[in-house]
Structures are given as structure tokens and as C-alpha cells.
Amino acid sequence: MQAAALHDPHPTRTTPRTDPTVEDPVTASDLIVDPRHRTDWATGAVLGDGVETLERRVADLAGVFADGAALAALDPELLVYRTECVFPVPDGTEGGLFWGTTFIQPGRVGEEYFMTKGHFHATSDRAEIYLTYAGTGLLVLMSRDRTCWAERMSVGSTHFIPAHTAHRTVNVGDDILAFGASWPSDAGHDYASIAADGFSARVLRIGGRPALVPQ
Numbered sequence: 001m002q003a004a005a006l007h008d009p010h011p012t013r014t015t016p017r018t019d020p021t022v023e024d025p026v027t028a029s030d031l032i033v034d035p036r037h038r039t040d041w042a043t044g045a046v047l048g049d050g051v052e053t054l055e056r057r058v059a060d061l062a063g064v065f066a067d068g069a070a071l072a073a074l075d076p077e078l079l080v081y082r083t084e085c086v087f088p089v090p091d092g093t094e095g096g097l098f099w100g101t102t103f104i105q106p107g108r109v110g111e112e113y114f115m116t117k118g119h120f121h122a123t124s125d126r127a128e129i130y131l132t133y134a135g136t137g138l139l140v141l142m143s144r145d146r147t148c149w150a151e152r153m154s155v156g157s158t159h160f161i162p163a164h165t166a167h168r169t170v171n172v173g174d175d176i177l178a179f180g181a182s183w184p185s186d187a188g189h190d191y192a193s194i195a196a197d198g199f200s201a202r203v204l205r206i207g208g209r210p211a212l213v214p215q
């Protein structure tokens with residue numbers, strides 16, 4: 001028993017060892033433990049120890065959308081998107097990973113669909129993975145030379161965001177767009193470059209359909 005305790009990979013565990021929703025098919029053992037987190041594949045919800053949530057409401061998004069008057073006409077408290085993330089190591093740790101889910105509400109500001117602020121990684125050569133759980137969207141990508149393109153997001157779509165590439169997600173559907181992300185814990189987020197120069201294209205509703213429109 002002493003040896004097993006020494007090998008417990010999660011000595012600070014605060015959740016019960018046994019998840020009542022999962023039948024235990026393996027022999028009881030102190031060396032085999034439950035995961036610290038679970039993701040609900042239908043919704044993208046992240047469950048478990050120390051999940052941190054962050055909300056972005058209309059009031060937090062001044063300057064993000066093209067139509068400032070349309071943004072000002074919305075309730076400042078209206079939720080645009082939120083995240084549920086796990087940070088298992090301190091921010092800035094080399095060799096670690098963070099992950100979490102982003103949920104973007106359906107909606108528009110004028111003719112521009114609800115979307116994230118978007119960023120380059122502050123450590124610019126760090127890449128990222130996205131995986132869509134629910135809804136439909138566009139992942140807008142922009143290289144350092146300001147070339148912009150987009151990938152369609154739908155359930156199961158899996159996206160590699162290369163290093164040195166700004167990324168923003170746009171909900172073009174009528175339901176919540178939920179996608180998982182995992183990125184290096186020393187990536188950081190450079191929002192200032194996007195606040196200053198924006199993306200070189202925006203996703204607008206044209207003829208009832210989303211289009212990536214160069215600005």
C-alpha cells in the first residue's frame with residue numbers, strides 16, 4: 001500500500017475515485033485511477049477538478065465587430081461566448097498543455113456573426129488543435145503576412161492551427177458552436193496585435209449565407 005501511494009499520479013485529487021456514471025471493468029487497484037476530467041461529447045462541457053470558466057459579453061467586445069452602432073444597440077450583458085478550461089500547470093510552463101471548450105452563442109452584430117476576439121500566440125511559434133463538438137462555424141486563420149482563409153467547422157471537424165497563425169472562431173449556425181482546444185502552456189495570447197490591426201477578412205452574412213469578406 002505504501003508503494004501504491006507513492007505512485008499515485010494525482011496526489012491532490014479532490015473528486016471521488018469512482019465515477020458513478022462509468023461501470024468499472026477493471027480490477028480494483030490503487031495503481032489504476034479515474035481520470036481527473038471528463039468531456040461531454042454531446043455538449044463539450046468539461047467536468048472535473050478546477051475547471052475555470054471565462055465569459056465574454058457584449059460589453060467586453062468593443063472594437064471587435066465592424067458595426068460599432070449595432071454592437072452598442074445590444075444589451076451589454078448579452079453573452080457572446082464563454083470557455084471552460086483546465087490549466088494543470090502554471091501559465092508559461094515550457095512543455096505543458098492547457099485545454100478546454102469554447103461555446104459561442106448564435107447571433108450577429110449587424111451582418112457579422114458572433115465570434116471570438118481572436119489572437120496570435122504570444123510565443124508565436126506555438127501551434128494548437130481544435131475539435132468541434134456541436135454546431136457549425138468557421139475557423140478564420142491569418143498568417144503574419146495577413147493572408148486570411150477559413151476552415152468549415154462541424155461536429156467532429158478537427159483543425160490544426162499552425163504556428164505564427166492568428167485564429168478566431170465564428171458561429172455561423174442557429175445553435176451553440178462548441179469546440180475543444182488544446183495549446184501549449186507557454187503559448188500565451190497576443191490580443192493586442194488583433195486589437196490594433198484586426199484580421200484582413202471578416203465573416204459576414206451575404207444573401208443569407210456566411211462569406212469571408214476581405215476588408
Ligand code: PAN
Pocket residue numbers: 083100102116117118119128167168169181183187189
Ligand atoms: C482558445 C481561445 C478561445 C477564446 O482556447 O482562447 O476560443 O477565443 P479568444 O481567446 O480569441 O477570445 C485558444 O485559441 N487558445 O489558445
Ligand code: ZN
Pocket residue numbers: 119121128167183
Ligand atoms: Zn489559441
